[in-house]
Amino acid sequence: MKKKAIGLLALLLAALVLLTACDSGGTASGDGLSGRISLNGSTSTERVIASLIEAFREEHPGVTPTFDATGSGAGITSAMEGTADIGLSSRHLRDGEDGVDAIIFAIDGLAVIVHPDNPVTDLSTDQIAAIYTGAITNWSEVGGDDAPIAVIGREAGSGSRGAFDDIMGIEDQVVHDQELTSGGAVITAVATNSFAIGYSSLSAVGDTVRIVTVNGIPCTEETLLDGSYPIQRPFILMTQLGTEPSEATQAFIDFIMSPAATEIISNAGVVQVL
């Protein structure tokens, strides 16, 4: 009995070794391209990157991309230090953040959202800035009902918060009524509070809340691409400067930058930049 069990175990182990050997050898892939790609960075890019990986794997089954959604800062660092093949950021690089080859591959619009019952349909960037700094506290001051404004934002350090505060020019002056740790949570909070205002990636917004126009410009793919919608941020992919990317990594980057990826990227709610 025992011998039988040991024999079985040995067989299993042998099979396992064989299988892994196959995998790393890349003999299973159709086009010979193989290897691993490590991606690291902004949580905001997770949805679009996940769809891109899925589509890429259909053509190149031998390549295994993995994505760690850690944050823009960590993504930039990992590309700089070469700990990841591709780093991802959802904000522009700051001074001192060099040592990377950076390409903008998509643009994400931060939609300003209110409760569907709110009569306010348009806000200027100045009004939004005044609301988020606490200078305007009542909806009647921006053409709405006489009701207090519940200002909902993201936590310090998040890419969306950084982009929003930066574009609005209100860093260090924000007065929130509620801070939440994800775009989904902000949308839920706005959907359940008729006095609320919030912001989230255009891709995440459904019909539970209403998007207001900013300076009269709606948040759509067209206004993001032509740059007229003011609250937008780039999705940037980075590789270490001076290091030749592996064949698989280069193929993945080419795929992201190709027209074949346009539909995948737009299905994920952001706009491709070719």
Add this chain to the structure above:
Amino acid sequence: MRPYNAFLGVHMKTKNIVEKTMQAVFFALGMVTIIAVATISAFLIINGIPAIREIGLWAFLSGQEWRSTGANPAFGILPFILTSIYSTIGAILIGVPIGLMTAIFLAKVANPRLAAVVNTAVELLAGIPSVVYGFVGMIVLVPLVQRTFALASGAILLSAILVLSVMILPGIISVSRTALAAVPREYEEASFALGATKTETIFKVSVPAAKSGIAAGVVLGIGRAIGEVMAVLMVMGNVPNMPNLFEPARSLTTAIAMELSYATGFQRQTLLSIGLVLFCFIMMINLILNFALKRGYKA
């Protein structure tokens, strides 16, 4: 006689080996807990001290402003400490009377069949994950609080207190109920014999006799309330203000959870320092719990 003795000898030897082995296994498993606690303590102390030293212990504990990512950052955690204390006290003030009354009802008043039904409900309440408490709080309680008090936002300290007071109920009920059930019947019979009514007996005899156990239940509730993250994160608004019942606030636990995912460098170190402060709080609560339990055994 010899074969029998020899057999016995072998038998005893095997037995000894089994005993020794099992002892080693138990020892090793016991050590796992100790190693875990020691590792966590060492990690928190080693990682938590540097930021506190740089900011200064008093400035860290008594600073009223928290701007971790600002151009001119400030790292004062007094708002978080006070929020944790206020929300815990609030939860205890609401949760203990309800929990204690339920425990009395279950242990002394209810007929067994009804007690079984209520008891199942209490156990179910204990099994609900905190994220579900938070979600229901966010969808149902927060809008309700907002409308009731005509506020801009219902995600305030009060909402967190209400959610926490429900969350600590199961612990308080089950510990208090056990303590009340353990009160010797003779005490109560003596009380009845002296002409006391059932209510008088419960409040003047049973509850005082079980007070150490009830205290242990309360301390357990405090531990749960101060350590809760997820549910509080979803209903408290999470703005680092000095706490006020009708304004959003941020507690020690949520202060860590809010920023940890994006924090780097010094900001991350300060979050670990908050962890160390929280750890000290929990240690104090544990010491009080041990004290309460010991007194319980003596009585």
